[in-house]
Amino acid sequence: MNKKYDLLILFSGGYDSTLLVQLAMNMDANILCLLFDYGQKHIIELEYAKEFCLKRNIPYEIIKLSLPIASNLTDEKKTYEGVNIHHVPARNLMFLSIAASIAESKEILTIWYGANYEDREKLFPDCYQEWIFKLNELLEINGSLKITVEAPLLGMSKETIKTLAKVFNINDDKVFSGYEKE
Numbered sequence: 739m740n741k742k743y744d745l746l747i748l749f750s751g752g753y754d755s756t757l758l759v760q761l762a763m764n765m766d767a768n769i770l771c772l773l774f775d776y777g778q779k780h781i782i783e784l785e786y787a788k789e790f791c792l793k794r795n796i797p798y799e800i801i802k803l804s805l806p807i808a809s810n811l812t813d814e815k816k817t818y819e820g821v822n823i824h825h826v827p828a829r830n831l832m833f834l835s836i837a838a839s840i841a842e843s844k845e846i847l848t849i850w851y852g853a854n855y856e857d858r859e860k861l862f863p864d865c866y867q868e869w870i871f872k873l874n875e876l877l878e879i880n881g882s883l884k885i886t887v888e889a890p891l892l893g894m895s896k897e898t899i900k901t902l903a904k905v906f907n908i909n910d911d912k913v914f915s916g917y918e919k920e
Contacts, residue, residue, distance in 0.1 A: 741768065741797070742768060742845070743768045743769060743770045743797075743844060743846045744767040744768045744769065744846070744847075744848065745762050745767045745768070745769045745770070745846065745848050745849075745850060746769070746770050746771075746772055746837055746840060746841045746844075746846045746848070746849045746850070747759055747762060747769055747770070747771050747772065747849070747850045747851070748771075748772050748774070748833055748834070748837060748849070748850070748851040748852065749771040749772065749773055749787045749790075749791070749798065750773070750774075750783050750784075750787060750852070751773075751783035751784060751785070751786035751787030751788075751790065751913060751914050752783060752852070752913055752914065753896070753899050753900055753903055753908070753913050754852030754853075754854055754891055754899055755787070755851070755852040756786075756787075756790060756903065756908050756912065756913050757852075757891065757899055757902060757903045757906070757908060758850050758851075758852055758890060758891065759771060759790065759791075759796065760903070760906045760908060761890065762850070763794065763796070764906075769796060769797075770797050770798065770799065770840075770844070770846065771787070771791055771796055771797070771798035771799075772798070772799055772801060772833075772836075772837055772840065773787050773788065773798055773799070773800045773801070774800075774801050774803060774833055774836075775800055775801070775802045775803070776802075776803040776805050776812065776826075776829070777803075777804065777805060777812045778811050778812060779811060779812065780811075780914065782914055783914040784800070785914075786912070786913055786914040788800075790912065799840070801836055803832070805826075805832075807826060807827050807828075809824070809825060809826040809827065809829075810823050810824050810825075811824050811826050812826060820861070821861045821862070821863060822860045822861045822862050824862075825861070825862060825863075828864070829864065830851065830853075830864035830865065831864055831873075833851070834849065834851065834873065834887055837849045837851075837887075838877060838880065838881070838885050838887075841883075841885045842881045842882060842883050842885060845883065846885070847883060847884065847885055847886065848885070848886050848888060849885060849886070849887045849888070850887075850888050850889070850890060851887065851888075851889055852889070852891055853865035853866075853870070853889035853891065853892050854889075854891045854892060854893075854894050854895070854896060854899060855891075855892065855893055855894055855895050856895055856896050865889070865892075867889075867892060870887055870888075870889055870892070873887055874886055874887055
């Protein structure tokens with residue numbers, strides 16, 4: 739028999755998604771974490787995510803993608819105009835499409851991902867409130883279930899996220915962010 743999950747979380751091993759997992763645990767949600775290996779330069783972030791899940795007995799799945807897309811996170815020095823230097827074209831759209839497919843197949847109605855306020859300031863279009871709104875409009879008519887994507891940290895700065903993470907004893911030694919290592 740399949741376990742019933744309340745929440746699917748895109749988990750990278752960075753501060754944002756680690757805080758989301760911790761918040762969900764504190765809410766007593768039955769969570770499934772989804773980790774993506776897409777050829778990112780900082781693959782160590784997945785090791786942090788796996789270790790976090792294993793230490794807390796949190797179920798997770800790793801999705802391996804071979805993206806034919808060059809970016810500063812996957813292929814040295816490829817950038818795009820009008821967006822952040824770490825922008826990977828349609829990355830969150832791909833991740834959330836896969837997450838929605840898994841969520842529907844497992845009857846999980848809610849997906850969380852770690853977009854925050856600074857993602858908008860730093861020009862990551864797939865982290866804007868209006869992008870999430872439009873994605874949810876699409877998901878309303880997409881399948882057999884109404885699946886909702888939420889970004890609970892969307893109004894928070896990275897400083898606020900790190901401060902809140904410390905309340906849960908999430909410190910630099912428990913997370914890894916490839917963005918901050920550049």
